[in-house]
Amino acid sequence: MPDEHHPDHAPLELENFLPYRLSILSNAVSQAIADDYQRRFDLSMTEWRVMAVLARFEGLSAREVAERTLMDKVAVSRALAKLVETGWVTRAIHDGDKRRSVLGLSEAGWAIHEVVAPMAREHERNLLSKLDDEERTWLLRILDKLQAIEPK
Amino acid sequence: MPDEHHPDHAPLELENFLPYRLSILSNAVSQAIADDYQRRFDLSMTEWRVMAVLARFEGLSAREVAERTLMDKVAVSRALAKLVETGWVTRAIHDGDKRRSVLGLSEAGWAIHEVVAPMAREHERNLLSKLDDEERTWLLRILDKLQAIEPK
DNA sequence: GCGTTATAGTTACATATGAAACCATTTGCA
DNA sequence: TGCAAATGGTTTCATATGTAACTATAACGC
Numbered sequence: 001m002p003d004e005h006h007p008d009h010a011p012l013e014l015e016n017f018l019p020y021r022l023s024i025l026s027n028a029v030s031q032a033i034a035d036d037y038q039r040r041f042d043l044s045m046t047e048w049r050v051m052a053v054l055a056r057f058e059g060l061s062a063r064e065v066a067e068r069t070l071m072d073k074v075a076v077s078r079a080l081a082k083l084v085e086t087g088w089v090t091r092a093i094h095d096g097d098k099r100r101s102v103l104g105l106s107e108a109g110w111a112i113h114e115v116v117a118p119m120a121r122e123h124e125r126n127l128l129s130k131l132d133d134e135e136r137t138w139l140l141r142i143l144d145k146l147q148a149i150e151p152k
Numbered sequence: 153m154p155d156e157h158h159p160d161h162a163p164l165e166l167e168n169f170l171p172y173r174l175s176i177l178s179n180a181v182s183q184a185i186a187d188d189y190q191r192r193f194d195l196s197m198t199e200w201r202v203m204a205v206l207a208r209f210e211g212l213s214a215r216e217v218a219e220r221t222l223m224d225k226v227a228v229s230r231a232l233a234k235l236v237e238t239g240w241v242t243r244a245i246h247d248g249d250k251r252r253s254v255l256g257l258s259e260a261g262w263a264i265h266e267v268v269a270p271m272a273r274e275h276e277r278n279l280l281s282k283l284d285d286e287e288r289t290w291l292l293r294i295l296d297k298l299q300a301i302e303p304k
Numbered sequence: 305g306c307g308t309t310a311t312a313g314t315t316a317c318a319t320a321t322g323a324a325a326c327c328a329t330t331t332g333c334a
Numbered sequence: 335t336g337c338a339a340a341t342g343g344t345t346t347c348a349t350a351t352g353t354a355a356c357t358a359t360a361a362c363g364c
Binding site for chain 1: 162163164165166169170171172173174175176177178179181182185201204205207208220221222265269272273275276279280282283287290291293294295297298299300
């Protein structure tokens with residue numbers, strides 16, 4: 001427990017309030033990356049995330065994409081509509097279940113992926129380069145612990 | 153540098169991609185808090201942030217609120233419109249500069265603050281309780297370092 | 305088999321958000 | 335002074351996002 005004990009009703013110091021700090025940092029980082037591929041490919045963050053999971057898992061359904069990206073199904077549906085439209089994602093109908101779609105990256109989609117994935121990694125590398133080895137280790141460990149809980 | 157070196161073009165593993173993890177964690181945390189005061193007071197996150205800085209700094213102008221919350225001035229303008237409307241924030245005109253407003257919490261605003269600030273702190277405490285002392289120390293240190301850079 | 309319930313996905317609507325245009329006032333400077 | 339440029343703040347418009355309703359298909363219980 002912290003030494004200096006603020007009374008609970010005292011004004012909150014946003015700049016020292018953990019949720020706020022996380023939010024600012026996270027937005028800055030994600031936005032910096034998104035700006036990059038948005039400008040170059042007119043690709044939104046949700047769209048990119050959909051492409052990223054389809055690159056790893058060929059043939060997912062829309063619901064499975066939603067699960068893997070933690071986005072809701074409406075967001076996925078919209079992202080897919082646009083991605084299929086632009087021809088970066090292919091969509092077929094599952095044999096044996098006509099409700100399900102079977103999704104994957106097209107040739108063109110893979111080409112985009114080949115550009116964007118390295119960009120994203122580069123941003124991550126750049127961020128991690130601000131930390132030393134010890135700090136990197138702790139950060140991952142701390143994230144593991146915090147995330148083990150939150151997604152109740 | 154990590155041992156296992158993924159080729160840059162390999163599919164991104166979202167669940168191990170730092171910016172994505174930050175974003176998921178941050179959203180989960182902020183949303184949990186916001187849900188709380190949203191439900192009880194119909195107060196949005198931006199509105200609460202405005203109230204929080206006004207609790208600390210009496211008499212700020214809208215622009216200064218925007219600076220302190222890192223929100224853009226349109227968002228602040230809208231939040232203020234609602235907060236003044238509901239009577240939780242007072243707005244006067246600066247003497248000597250009729251463009252500036254002079255903002256502060258009203259009695260009612262302070263009363264809300266007295267309820268919400270402890271709620272927020274409680275959430276933060278709860279989050280930090282998942283970590284031990286050593287981890288907490290590292291976390292703060294790491295956030296300091298990462299934030300020193302990003303807000304270019 | 306057949307009606308009920310559940311599931312995959314889309315559409316509609318209402319609200320939130322951001323960028324740019326806009327007013328009013330103030331500042332800088334010839 | 336007086337006029338161009340800057341600043342505080344609001345409004346407008348276009349886009350994004352979330353919730354709920356809806357369509358089509360499939361699964362379940364009898």
